Amino acid sequence: MLGPRVWSSVRQGLSRGLFRTVGAWASGEGKKVDIAGIYPPVTTPFTATAEVDYEKLEENLHKLGTFPFRGFVVQGSNGEFPFLTSSERLEVVSRVRQAMPKDKLLLAGSGCESTQATVEMTVSMAQVGADAAMVVTPCYYHGRMSSAALIHHYTKVADLSPIPVVLYSVPANTGLDLPVDAVVTLSQHPNIVGIKDSGGDVTRIGLIVHKTRRQDFQVLAGSAGFLLASYAVGAVGGVCALANVLGAQVCQLERLCLTGQWEDAQKLQHRLIEPNTAVTRRFGIPGLKKTMDWFGYYGGPCRAPLQELSPSQEEALRLDFTSNGWL
Amino acid sequence: MLGPRVWSSVRQGLSRGLFRTVGAWASGEGKKVDIAGIYPPVTTPFTATAEVDYEKLEENLHKLGTFPFRGFVVQGSNGEFPFLTSSERLEVVSRVRQAMPKDKLLLAGSGCESTQATVEMTVSMAQVGADAAMVVTPCYYHGRMSSAALIHHYTKVADLSPIPVVLYSVPANTGLDLPVDAVVTLSQHPNIVGIKDSGGDVTRIGLIVHKTRRQDFQVLAGSAGFLLASYAVGAVGGVCALANVLGAQVCQLERLCLTGQWEDAQKLQHRLIEPNTAVTRRFGIPGLKKTMDWFGYYGGPCRAPLQELSPSQEEALRLDFTSNGWL
Amino acid sequence: MLGPRVWSSVRQGLSRGLFRTVGAWASGEGKKVDIAGIYPPVTTPFTATAEVDYEKLEENLHKLGTFPFRGFVVQGSNGEFPFLTSSERLEVVSRVRQAMPKDKLLLAGSGCESTQATVEMTVSMAQVGADAAMVVTPCYYHGRMSSAALIHHYTKVADLSPIPVVLYSVPANTGLDLPVDAVVTLSQHPNIVGIKDSGGDVTRIGLIVHKTRRQDFQVLAGSAGFLLASYAVGAVGGVCALANVLGAQVCQLERLCLTGQWEDAQKLQHRLIEPNTAVTRRFGIPGLKKTMDWFGYYGGPCRAPLQELSPSQEEALRLDFTSNGWL
């Protein structure tokens, strides 16, 4: 997917063992990255002619940079990564790296359908500045994605990745829940540091925390709708689309959970559920981008085939924010 | 379904308005029952020839009566109610009423497929001593069970029930999630006091708590697997199959949540997830009954077509308890 | 479910081996019933106060009796059987027996959730005149309905039934497809003569025909939408809700298929798909009954919780008939 020149350099690096020593884990020091905290999964802004709008991306990042996030997820599902070319994917990550505060983490989505392409994209993401790679499950052949196949896939990626790997399970998009037994096996890999779980099944999240408790392995909730519940069962943070528009509030919810103020946390969590559902399951990325426009960010259009909201959808979206006191 | 004599008396009572005045709500005093707490959904013991074994039922109740439960659910899904005749359903409730401590609540499952049969069963359950009726969604025609249909159904039942009504949503069995908008509408009925939600979607549970916060309406988690998380988002208790075998532990988890000892709660919750899954989704009622045998209760056989566990299933079941330190 | 008197007589009959000798299969002569042909699944008419309207039932039967059906299915899913008491179920079958032409078959739905109740209902159905019992899969615990459990269930029912048994798989209602391997095993039972398959998967229907080809076993399509295709792969008839309103046309489609006039068959089949979907998946029994009103039968209301169609639904229903030239 990359140009021949880039890849020949990547491959030379691989063959010379360069990248293998980049990761602290490879030198025998074990896992090091603490991914605990809140991350907005950054959207990719497009111009009216559907080109990536890097300026708007940077502007958004500057605004988002003022919140106490742990870092940024680039090219999670909200980043429209399946609509980007390989070069666009890398360029976006590179620009975010430059625009974001130095002390924050950059988790870059590097998942592709094939193991080989995922390895290559992961290595490239490291080259352009990602601190860790967030790797979505392959999904087109989800009927054949047994635990064995997924363990093989992620092990290969983690073996060859110069940066730590975060597993990423998002059944609403992939039709596939990374099985718990696969997660437990993979948690023992020295270069796999955690999972972003977007399925919303808190029993499962609790079980993963429990069964990986002896590993250096962290769980991030994949949505703000079940953030408090996830903290309650042992998650250490969240990747929350809603943090793109209600960043302060999501960070406040984190703080309330971490300081044990559960009653206030509950009240705040309650008011975030409908807005969160609105910008995720109910209206998707078009809903999230429309809301960003309202909240002072650049949302803008999605790439086709994603469609703009209809006026009545927009109204329903707005109501989910106004009725909870956020607009 | 009942004999002509019983029903003629029920109908006379209905026409004379007898039952209407039984409920406090009917006399204008509003809702009164506080259902907060832990309930085991009692299993129905059968003899080797598949008759209901009322003696074993009473023995089980006496043992369960020693735990600080809020009460007992009779003929939830774990009670094999679809396999009982109407008379058996009533007799079981009647026997439980007699065998259980006086100060505890008896929630009786009275759901049938038709609205009319559900009304009649609910009235009968009240006559044999139920404190509240737990009404599962009709399910055979789940494709036609719109919010409107379900609101109509539950309103009719609650209008005519002499005892408070608890909604019951259990999609794993019914293929149907009682829609949140229907729950919110129904929460305003003076004789509907809460919901038992067994779906395990804690975002949904939080939303229900939030949107019914101005009503006298309580939410019970339908399984021990997400009990802590449910408390964290505002549920007030749980109906937990696991409480039939680990009653002390489930009550301890309740106490830890209610007293804000979240760290200990989390550790305990973690150790309960696998055992809970084993006696519910993984091995069903046959698994629960087998475990009851291990823990000093009478489990015994299920009615056909439910089958006994195979030796290898039994071994896996046992492992889910031993590996978490319960056996 | 039945009164004590009825059951004591049934049980005496069972213990004395009376019913066992009723079935030709039991006397060693093997299977005898040829179920090939078209059947309307008769609806249950109700009065405005939701009582069974036996007069209207008989009137409908008289009209339906003029078509060249092989017989009638009573208490398939379209008969609202889950809303009837046991006595109503039997009384309806008894009335249909009297009202229908002598030379036609009466297939009575006798499925209940428990094996025992299904046996009893099947025996009773035989007593009130059913020629064969159509037994739907138990469904409330569909998560536990393994092939082994279902084979056990149907074997027991067929062993004790005085009349031949027809398997009935209807996943849209039950959430459960009777597994092909279970069907193949059960096809070897001398008292199981066929299956009504409503799932619409014609690959599966072809496979069942293929793998039971050495048995005396027949397959009926469970809907008019895939009737031609089912004939093409070896089915011998259909139980078609649409035959309640377009009886002549469904019988004509049968004739065209049986005489190899596939081109005309195809044209007719095409015009039946939308009307068929309208009275089944799209608008359910309320849609079927509304259409019956239009076509000169008595449709009338359904029992609650099934709801009447809204005006706009009714309009869409009508359009599915008019646009295909049937109204």
Place this chain on the structure above:
Amino acid sequence: MLGPRVWSSVRQGLSRGLFRTVGAWASGEGKKVDIAGIYPPVTTPFTATAEVDYEKLEENLHKLGTFPFRGFVVQGSNGEFPFLTSSERLEVVSRVRQAMPKDKLLLAGSGCESTQATVEMTVSMAQVGADAAMVVTPCYYHGRMSSAALIHHYTKVADLSPIPVVLYSVPANTGLDLPVDAVVTLSQHPNIVGIKDSGGDVTRIGLIVHKTRRQDFQVLAGSAGFLLASYAVGAVGGVCALANVLGAQVCQLERLCLTGQWEDAQKLQHRLIEPNTAVTRRFGIPGLKKTMDWFGYYGGPCRAPLQELSPSQEEALRLDFTSNGWL
């Protein structure tokens, strides 16, 4: 995805309107391509080091070229297209073009997630020799793929494609059934000539044939399991994975259907169901490739994360062929 040079030339072509005039449809002559017939969806052979093995591809094509296929589908789901780079996708099509008989059709899968990428890939496929483009539904955001979105997507692609477009619906992989109303609307586009429907719902296939009967629009069954049934309701052919190993038999089934020898057709169809399921749903591409090895073609390994069959899976696969007399 392509190198800059290729794309700049494509884009220049587009802007100069070059490709628009390539298609006969664009010059006002309407649709011309008759796609009726049988197609094997060609697999992509890989070497032991997971490189595309173009020699083996050509050898396979030469063997397949001896059967009376209408043509070849390249990069349907069985072609592992999600695992190929853009250049590989084009190179494979180019090689197939050269290796296959001149008089046969080459349908090239050109679907990508974004509309823009799909347009570009479609144009490129035309450049390397495809006769028509087979365009799978975008799927990662299937929750947002409304009829409107899909109509917009396919219209754009068909507008800009120099070759005719065939819709492609394969819900087992995409989680998305292209809605019938969208198909009907799209059938009116002068450059959309048909659909490959792999869902197996023959009622749906009949309805599509019926509702597009006034258009120049053809339906291909997406699997050999329901090929006869699809012909019976008006399909004109099939894209059948099984034709990669039982090419003569699938073509014979076509002939029997077209000449109205339905009884023989039925017998043959029956014997193809299990082998077909084995190389598709049951064991996927690894099963298909393993079977190709048995039948004298080069199957070879899949790209990761697809895994080889286990010995017991391989045995079950073989049994599905032997028990039906094919091995």
